[in-house]
Amino acid sequence: MSNFYDLSVTNAQGEEVSMKDFEGKVVLVVNTATGCGFTPHYKPLEEMYEALHDKGLEIIDVPCNQFAGQTPGTDEEIHEFCTLKYNTQFPQMKKSDVNGDNAIELFRYLKSQKGFEGFGKGPKALAMSALLKKMDKDYKNNPEIKWNFTKFVVDRQGNVVARFEPTADMKKVRECVESLI
Numbered sequence: 001m002s003n004f005y006d007l008s009v010t011n012a013q014g015e016e017v018s019m020k021d022f023e024g025k026v027v028l029v030v031n032t033a034t035g036c037g038f039t040p041h042y043k044p045l046e047e048m049y050e051a052l053h054d055k056g057l058e059i060i061d062v063p064c065n066q067f068a069g070q071t072p073g074t075d076e077e078i079h080e081f082c083t084l085k086y087n088t089q090f091p092q093m094k095k096s097d098v099n100g101d102n103a104i105e106l107f108r109y110l111k112s113q114k115g116f117e118g119f120g121k122g123p124k125a126l127a128m129s130a131l132l133k134k135m136d137k138d139y140k141n142n143p144e145i146k147w148n149f150t151k152f153v154v155d156r157q158g159n160v161v162a163r164f165e166p167t168a169d170m171k172k173v174r175e176c177v178e179s180l181i
Contacts, residue, residue: 004160026058
Protein backbone atom coordinates (compact mmCIF):
# COMPACT_ATOMS: atom_id res chain seq x y z
CA MET A 1 0.00 0.00 0.00
CA SER A 2 1.48 3.26 -1.05
CA ASN A 3 -0.96 5.66 0.57
CA PHE A 4 -4.09 6.07 2.67
CA TYR A 5 -6.33 6.58 -0.37
CA ASP A 6 -5.40 3.16 -1.80
CA LEU A 7 -7.08 1.46 1.17
CA SER A 8 -10.63 0.36 1.84
CA VAL A 9 -12.54 -1.08 4.75
CA THR A 10 -15.76 -3.10 4.97
CA ASN A 11 -18.74 -1.39 6.57
CA ALA A 12 -21.27 -3.07 8.86
CA GLN A 13 -23.48 -3.79 5.83
CA GLY A 14 -20.66 -5.72 4.12
CA GLU A 15 -19.90 -3.04 1.52
CA GLU A 16 -16.37 -1.87 0.70
CA VAL A 17 -15.71 1.75 1.65
CA SER A 18 -12.76 3.31 -0.18
CA MET A 19 -10.63 5.82 1.66
CA LYS A 20 -10.54 7.65 -1.69
CA ASP A 21 -14.12 8.69 -0.84
CA PHE A 22 -12.62 10.80 1.97
CA GLU A 23 -9.97 12.54 -0.14
CA GLY A 24 -9.68 16.19 0.86
CA LYS A 25 -11.21 15.56 4.29
CA VAL A 26 -9.74 15.17 7.76
CA VAL A 27 -10.27 11.57 8.85
CA LEU A 28 -10.18 10.21 12.38
CA VAL A 29 -9.92 6.40 12.50
CA VAL A 30 -10.67 4.72 15.83
CA ASN A 31 -10.93 1.10 16.99
CA THR A 32 -13.85 0.93 19.40
CA ALA A 33 -15.50 -1.33 21.96
CA THR A 34 -18.89 -1.30 23.61
CA GLY A 35 -17.90 -2.70 27.01
CA CYS A 36 -14.66 -0.85 27.77
CA GLY A 37 -13.71 1.75 30.37
CA PHE A 38 -12.99 4.05 27.43
CA THR A 39 -16.41 3.49 25.78
CA PRO A 40 -17.54 6.96 27.01
CA HIS A 41 -15.14 8.36 24.35
CA TYR A 42 -18.09 7.88 22.00
CA LYS A 43 -19.64 11.04 23.51
CA PRO A 44 -16.82 13.49 22.65
CA LEU A 45 -16.30 11.70 19.32
CA GLU A 46 -19.95 12.28 18.41
CA GLU A 47 -19.78 15.90 19.63
CA MET A 48 -16.72 16.46 17.45
CA TYR A 49 -18.44 14.80 14.48
CA GLU A 50 -21.55 16.97 14.87
CA ALA A 51 -19.50 20.16 15.20
CA LEU A 52 -16.95 19.50 12.45
CA HIS A 53 -18.47 17.09 9.91
CA ASP A 54 -19.81 19.90 7.71
CA LYS A 55 -16.32 21.47 7.78
CA GLY A 56 -14.69 18.29 6.47
CA LEU A 57 -14.31 15.78 9.34
CA GLU A 58 -15.03 12.10 8.83
CA ILE A 59 -14.83 9.49 11.59
CA ILE A 60 -14.27 5.84 10.76
CA ASP A 61 -15.35 3.62 13.65
CA VAL A 62 -13.90 0.09 13.54
CA PRO A 63 -15.29 -2.07 16.36
CA CYS A 64 -12.75 -4.63 17.57
CA ASN A 65 -13.03 -7.52 20.03
CA GLN A 66 -9.28 -8.17 20.44
CA PHE A 67 -8.89 -6.44 23.81
CA ALA A 68 -10.31 -8.45 26.71
CA GLY A 69 -13.36 -9.43 24.61
CA GLN A 70 -14.98 -6.05 25.22
CA THR A 71 -16.96 -6.00 21.96
CA PRO A 72 -18.77 -9.34 21.97
CA GLY A 73 -21.86 -8.38 19.97
CA THR A 74 -22.77 -8.61 16.31
CA ASP A 75 -22.32 -5.59 14.04
CA GLU A 76 -26.05 -4.89 14.43
CA GLU A 77 -25.90 -5.08 18.25
CA ILE A 78 -22.86 -2.80 18.32
CA HIS A 79 -24.58 -0.26 16.07
CA GLU A 80 -27.75 -0.37 18.17
CA PHE A 81 -25.76 0.17 21.40
CA CYS A 82 -23.86 3.15 19.94
CA THR A 83 -26.86 4.87 18.41
CA LEU A 84 -29.11 4.37 21.44
CA LYS A 85 -26.55 5.18 24.16
CA TYR A 86 -24.41 7.80 22.38
CA ASN A 87 -26.55 8.85 19.40
CA THR A 88 -23.62 8.21 17.08
CA GLN A 89 -24.08 9.31 13.50
CA PHE A 90 -20.63 8.61 12.06
CA PRO A 91 -20.21 5.46 9.97
CA GLN A 92 -19.49 2.20 11.72
CA MET A 93 -17.47 -0.46 9.99
CA LYS A 94 -17.60 -4.23 10.30
CA LYS A 95 -16.09 -5.61 13.52
CA SER A 96 -12.47 -6.34 12.60
CA ASP A 97 -9.05 -7.24 13.95
CA VAL A 98 -6.51 -4.42 14.23
CA ASN A 99 -3.53 -6.57 15.29
CA GLY A 100 -2.13 -9.95 14.29
CA ASP A 101 -2.38 -12.03 11.14
CA ASN A 102 -6.00 -11.05 10.51
CA ALA A 103 -5.55 -7.29 11.03
CA ILE A 104 -7.28 -5.27 8.34
CA GLU A 105 -5.05 -3.41 5.89
CA LEU A 106 -6.25 -0.02 7.12
CA PHE A 107 -4.78 -0.64 10.58
CA ARG A 108 -1.63 -2.26 9.18
CA TYR A 109 -1.04 0.93 7.23
CA LEU A 110 -1.88 3.32 10.10
CA LYS A 111 0.49 1.48 12.45
CA SER A 112 3.26 1.61 9.82
CA GLN A 113 2.86 5.39 9.67
CA LYS A 114 2.54 6.16 13.40
CA GLY A 115 3.97 3.84 15.99
CA PHE A 116 3.32 3.71 19.71
CA GLU A 117 4.74 6.75 21.53
CA GLY A 118 3.55 6.01 25.07
CA PHE A 119 0.47 6.42 27.20
CA GLY A 120 1.39 9.82 28.61
CA LYS A 121 1.05 10.63 32.30
CA GLY A 122 -1.60 10.13 34.95
CA PRO A 123 -3.43 7.26 36.63
CA LYS A 124 -4.97 5.84 33.42
CA ALA A 125 -1.57 5.89 31.71
CA LEU A 126 0.03 4.03 34.63
CA ALA A 127 -2.79 1.49 34.70
CA MET A 128 -2.49 0.86 30.94
CA SER A 129 1.31 0.48 31.20
CA ALA A 130 0.94 -2.05 34.02
CA LEU A 131 -1.69 -4.01 32.10
CA LEU A 132 0.33 -4.04 28.87
CA LYS A 133 3.52 -5.18 30.61
CA LYS A 134 1.66 -8.33 31.66
CA MET A 135 0.39 -8.94 28.11
CA ASP A 136 3.47 -7.95 26.07
CA LYS A 137 6.78 -7.24 27.77
CA ASP A 138 7.99 -5.49 24.59
CA TYR A 139 4.85 -3.37 24.11
CA LYS A 140 6.77 -0.07 24.14
CA ASN A 141 8.85 -1.12 21.13
CA ASN A 142 6.22 -2.24 18.64
CA PRO A 143 3.54 -0.33 16.74
CA GLU A 144 0.67 -2.68 17.61
CA ILE A 145 -2.62 -1.23 18.82
CA LYS A 146 -2.50 -1.46 22.61
CA TRP A 147 -6.19 -1.15 23.51
CA ASN A 148 -9.64 0.04 22.45
CA PHE A 149 -10.09 3.65 21.36
CA THR A 150 -6.69 4.22 19.80
CA LYS A 151 -7.19 7.09 17.37
CA PHE A 152 -5.33 8.05 14.18
CA VAL A 153 -5.73 11.45 12.55
CA VAL A 154 -5.26 11.73 8.79
CA ASP A 155 -4.97 15.19 7.19
CA ARG A 156 -6.66 16.41 3.99
CA GLN A 157 -3.71 15.16 1.92
CA GLY A 158 -3.92 11.60 3.30
CA ASN A 159 -0.96 11.88 5.69
CA VAL A 160 -1.24 10.13 9.06
CA VAL A 161 -0.30 13.05 11.28
CA ALA A 162 -1.13 11.83 14.79
CA ARG A 163 -1.81 8.77 16.90
CA PHE A 164 -3.61 9.11 20.20
CA GLU A 165 -3.68 6.28 22.70
CA PRO A 166 -6.94 5.71 24.62
CA THR A 167 -5.42 7.50 27.63
CA ALA A 168 -5.04 10.76 25.66
CA ASP A 169 -7.27 13.65 26.67
CA MET A 170 -10.10 13.91 24.14
CA LYS A 171 -9.62 17.72 24.17
CA LYS A 172 -6.14 17.17 22.69
CA VAL A 173 -7.61 14.92 20.00
CA ARG A 174 -10.15 17.59 19.12
CA GLU A 175 -7.48 20.33 19.09
CA CYS A 176 -5.45 18.27 16.63
CA VAL A 177 -8.47 17.70 14.37
CA GLU A 178 -9.52 21.37 14.54
CA SER A 179 -6.00 22.48 13.58
CA LEU A 180 -6.41 20.54 10.33
CA ILE A 181 -9.97 21.66 9.53
